[in-house]
Amino acid sequence: MALNLNGCVEMIHGGGGRASAELIRELFAQAFDNEWLNQGNDQAQFTLPAGQVVMATDSHVIAPLFFPGGDIGSLSVHGTLNDVAMSGAKPCYLAASFILEEGFPLADLKRIVDSMAKASREAGVPIVTGDTKVVERGKGDGVFITTTGVGVVPEGLYLSGDQARPGDKILISGSIGDHGVTILSLREGLGFEADIGSDSQNLALLVAAMLEAVPSIRCLRDPTRGGLGNTLNELAQQSGVGMQLEEAAIPVREPVRAACEFLGLDPLYVANEGKLIAICPAEHAEQLLAVMRAHPLGQQAAIIGTVQEDAQQFVQMRTQFGGQRMVDWLNGEQLPRIC
Amino acid sequence: MKYVDEFRDGDKARQLAACIKAEARPERAYRLMEFCGGHTHAIFRYGLPDLLPENVQLIHGPGCPVCVLPIARLDKAIALARHPEVILCTYGDLLRVPASNRQTLLKTKAEGADIRMLYSPLEALKLAEDNPTREVVFLAIGFETTTPPTALLVEHARQRGLSNLSIFCNHVLTPPAMHAILASPESEAGMLQLHGFIGPAHVSTVIGSQAYAEFPARYGTPVVIAGFEPLDVLQALLMLVRQLNQGRSEVENQFTRAVTEQGNLKARALMDQVFELRSTFEWRGLGFLPDSALQLRPEYAAFDAERRFELPELPAQEHKACECPAILRGAKRPQDCRLFGTACTPANPLGSCMVSSEGACAAYYTYGRHLRAAGAQ
Numbered sequence A: 001m002a003l004n005l006n007g008c009v010e011m012i013h014g015g016g017g018r019a020s021a022e023l024i025r026e027l028f029a030q031a032f033d034n035e036w037l038n039q040g041n042d043q044a045q046f047t048l049p050a051g052q053v054v055m056a057t058d059s060h061v062i063a064p065l066f067f068p069g070g071d072i073g074s075l076s077v078h079g080t081l082n083d084v085a086m087s088g089a090k091p092c093y094l095a096a097s098f099i100l101e102e103g104f105p106l107a108d109l110k111r112i113v114d115s116m117a118k119a120s121r122e123a124g125v126p127i128v129t130g131d132t133k134v135v136e137r138g139k140g141d142g143v144f145i146t147t148t149g150v151g152v153v154p155e156g157l158y159l160s161g162d163q164a165r166p167g168d169k170i171l172i173s174g175s176i177g178d179h180g181v182t183i184l185s186l187r188e189g190l191g192f193e194a195d196i197g198s199d200s201q202n203l204a205l206l207v208a209a210m211l212e213a214v215p216s217i218r219c220l221r222d223p224t225r226g227g228l229g230n231t232l233n234e235l236a237q238q239s240g241v242g243m244q245l246e247e248a249a250i251p252v253r254e255p256v257r258a259a260c261e262f263l264g265l266d267p268l269y270v271a272n273e274g275k276l277i278a279i280c281p282a283e284h285a286e287q288l289l290a291v292m293r294a295h296p297l298g299q300q301a302a303i304i305g306t307v308q309e310d311a312q313q314f315v316q317m318r319t320q321f322g323g324q325r326m327v328d329w330l331n332g333e334q335l336p337r338i339c
Numbered sequence B: 001m002k003y004v005d006e007f008r009d010g011d012k013a014r015q016l017a018a019c020i021k022a023e024a025r026p027e028r029a030y031r032l033m034e035f036c037g038g039h040t041h042a043i044f045r046y047g048l049p050d051l052l053p054e055n056v057q058l059i060h061g062p063g064c065p066v067c068v069l070p071i072a073r074l075d076k077a078i079a080l081a082r083h084p085e086v087i088l089c090t091y092g093d094l095l096r097v098p099a100s101n102r103q104t105l106l107k108t109k110a111e112g113a114d115i116r117m118l119y120s121p122l123e124a125l126k127l128a129e130d131n132p133t134r135e136v137v138f139l140a141i142g143f144e145t146t147t148p149p150t151a152l153l154v155e156h157a158r159q160r161g162l163s164n165l166s167i168f169c170n171h172v173l174t175p176p177a178m179h180a181i182l183a184s185p186e187s188e189a190g191m192l193q194l195h196g197f198i199g200p201a202h203v204s205t206v207i208g209s210q211a212y213a214e215f216p217a218r219y220g221t222p223v224v225i226a227g228f229e230p231l232d233v234l235q236a237l238l239m240l241v242r243q244l245n246q247g248r249s250e251v252e253n254q255f256t257r258a259v260t261e262q263g264n265l266k267a268r269a270l271m272d273q274v275f276e277l278r279s280t281f282e283w284r285g286l287g288f289l290p291d292s293a294l295q296l297r298p299e300y301a302a303f304d305a306e307r308r309f310e311l312p313e314l315p316a317q318e319h320k321a322c323e324c325p326a327i328l329r330g331a332k333r334p335q336d337c338r339l340f341g342t343a344c345t346p347a348n349p350l351g352s353c354m355v356s357s358e359g360a361c362a363a364y365y366t367y368g369r370h371l372r373a374a375g376a377q
Helices: A018-032 A072-085 A106-123 A178-186 A204-213 A227-239 A254-263 A282-294 B010-023 B037-045 B071-081 B092-096 B105-110 B123-130 B147-160 B174-182 B202-207 B214-219 B230-245 B265-274 B298-303 B324-328 B360-373
Strands: A052-060 A090-101 A127-135 A143-153 A169-172 A219-221 A242-246 A277-280 A302-308 A315-318 A324-326 B030-036 B056-063 B086-091 B114-118 B135-142 B165-171 B196-199 B223-225 B251-253 B275-277 B280-283 B287-290 B294-296
Touching: A018 A106, A018 A127, A052 A072, A072 A090, A072 A106, A072 A143, A072 A204, A090 A106, A090 A204, A106 A127, A106 A143, A169 A282, A178 A254, A204 A282, A219 A227, A227 A242, A227 A277, A227 A315, A277 A282, A282 A302, A324 B360, B010 B230, B030 B037, B030 B174, B030 B230, B037 B056, B037 B230, B037 B360, B056 B174, B056 B324, B071 B086, B071 B105, B071 B135, B071 B165, B086 B092, B086 B123, B092 B105, B092 B114, B105 B114, B114 B123, B123 B135, B123 B147, B123 B165, B135 B147, B147 B165, B147 B265, B147 B298, B165 B294, B165 B298, B174 B202, B174 B214, B174 B287, B196 B230, B202 B265, B223 B230, B265 B275, B294 B298, B324 B360
Parallel strands: A090 A127, A242 A315, B030 B056, B030 B196, B086 B114, B086 B135, B135 B165, B196 B223, B223 B251
Antiparallel strands: A052 A143, A090 A143, A169 A277, A169 A302, A219 A277, A242 A302, A315 A324, B275 B294, B280 B287
């Protein structure tokens, strides 16, 4: 019996019986198709190259599930690959776990799974094990995906959020806010159209190119939820330093700026899914910038600030206007202002 | 012209700041109030205090809609939201404001109430049509900027014959609050020393520059209406410094690209059609002010949540040490409050001024904390 793609997810798909097996075989295994998964075990066995092993996990819940520039499938692959890659590691294997809501169209699920398979193949990182559960209608939001990634850091490399030192330079790999504004623009009732798409992408190759040229990079982090502003505060706190940013140097695309103006949001706190922050010693910053700009994923890279000594660990910014302001932690979600 | 960067030009800012510095007389102080939270936000976001000479001081006014909403009204809104048939919808800014016992709309939502965030009041129409068995209540707040959209919502609801939509009206008016500040105890005792107002931007697009004529005439206090961009604010400050230097007291309009003398006549007519003055209304910080707020006219009574629902009169509980009221009157600065930055932070606000990004405390905390750290004012 073949899986009917015109149908939808039913409770029996999560029951562990024949229907579960069919869903896994015809949808997941067929799309992800690799030797580890095809062994059909409840776990994957593999060997890793020498080096420090890195592991990261990320749960993905997003509405809408499909958006310009990607979908929850590609996002769930990129998100975890990037978390692994920010340690300097080469990602090796992925695991994926699905929570499906009863009634979710199987055709949509196939679209998502195919998109995951494509993202994983493009990255050269197979999805080697996984799990599926089904919850009753109304108890989930279509589909939730958790992915876990394993990678290996080459010998001699140690990148960590606590390594930033006063005098270091802060770089960003491209424009900020594209993902968050894309998602916002699709939400019901907002009523604006913007010519933008999510920046969701796998940053591992960019990271490899950067580390090859500048192994002295202190830390890397992708500013996802909470945006550049929150992520820099995290790094400042971890390293026990302050930061001084130049607003004029931070790349923000025109439609993103316009949308943020319109909604009363600050692009510094809007989510990204395909950008990274790099901190490196000042003497290597120009070289790192050149390498990033030469890479397709870093063409808009910029040096946006300097790490400085500050017992209070403030992230500050010289505004385009010439004044000085704090870039503080965000409190909860950014809420649009009234007037 | 895209109206994004043109009014944020750093070079022009430095030129204007140099003019202010050159023209401000060192022997006197210029204590100027930006009425609007939108200005407060811009002032801190762009770091304007850094560009001003020490004797040009900005006092933050009460023009932050969520900041002046008294706790008693918010308590009522929360009680309304707890009615099982009610879908309460409002602007995002309001959701985190603490009411009595530090309850917020967000917490109430987590406890099971159906509370939705809207970007435009007109979304409430669709909500009401899509949920015919529910009661959709729009928690309407704000100054004259947000009042015309609420009026439009009510008028559309009437035209469509919607019987399950109402508004909980908390709209307030700007000029009565300016009066209240000039007539406050601190002001009368000479403690406020307010020399001029930066007049509202968006509010003035609706009510026009004519609405402020009485302030120079009655109190000798000049008003310069300014846009919300940082260059607008600097230019308005220069205009105020010049008026004061020349001994003039007038209403001037810096925001000529959007504000006319009469304002938006169509919006004013719509407001007038749907709303009438309340005899009195409580403002956080300013107390009960006569003729300072709006309510639905009797013809629109069917859309008035205050008439449709039994709303409890609860004794409101303000935090005893919270200085929001004095800060809203311009009598104290955020950093003068002993809760500021310690017990009261944006993550854990005790007072309303710490919630909205337009609130003086939140703006100062979020953007200007380094000033205090550096030992400056």
